[in-house]
Amino acid sequence: MSATTTRSSGTPARRRRPDDTKLALLFILPATIGLLVFLVWPLLTGIYYSFTEYTTLTPPVWVGLDNYQAMLADPVFWNSLKVTILYVLINIGVQTVVALVIAVLMQRLTQSTWLRSLVLAPYLVSNVVAAIVFLWMLDTQLGIVNIFLDAIGVGTIQFWASETWVIPTVALVNVWRHMGYTALLIFAGLQAIPEQLYEAARTEGAGEIQMF
Structure with missing residues (x-):
């Protein structure tokens, strides 16, 4: 029997475990989007607006720490x-x-x-x-x-x-x-x-x- 048709009698190679990274990312993607949209983004915008003076009909105007000074005095x-x-x-x-x-x-x-x-x-x-x-x-x-x-x-x-x-x-x-x-x-x-x-x-x- 030729060498190309013979198989070694040693221990068979272990099956390579499939990479589930893409599947895991797919499962956590909806929760990640929700976290960014409903928590992280409102938090960041809230911090920004806390340094401004604005109403719903006018654009925000930067006032620095004035709001915090007023808060501490309230x-x-x-x-x-x-x-x-x-x-x-x-x-x-x-x-x-x-x-x-x-x-x-x-x-x-x-x-x-x-x-x-x-x-x-x-x-x-x-x-x-x-x-x-x-x-x-x-x-x-x-x-x-x-x-x-x-x-x-x-x-x-x-x-x-x-x-x-x-x-x-x-x-x-x-x-x-x-x-x-x-x-x-x-x-x-x-x-x-x-x-x-x-x-x-x-x-x-x-x-x-x-x-x-």
């Missing part, structure tokens, strides 16, 4: 900043703590899929439905929360009309909506911790707080 801006910081502290702080507790309880006590679905349920409720439900529940005259507070002697609280209560109320409603989703994210992270670490800690006599 008490409304500082009040808005204070309200925003208060909202973020209550929302993110309480949501993180509550979600962490829920995630740890799910990991240590039960890992039921039914329970996870129940915890996630508030996140699946639409914003409109959640707003209407809490608007009724916290109503000054007919709300079940104020009826309960009257029954225990606390008195009526104007959750939606009081300057003291309205920001904490909105923030805590948002906590209720998103704590389940945040808890599942933390729970997924806890699941990635090897069980051997907990077993070693128990062997060394560590308590629940130390293992946490």
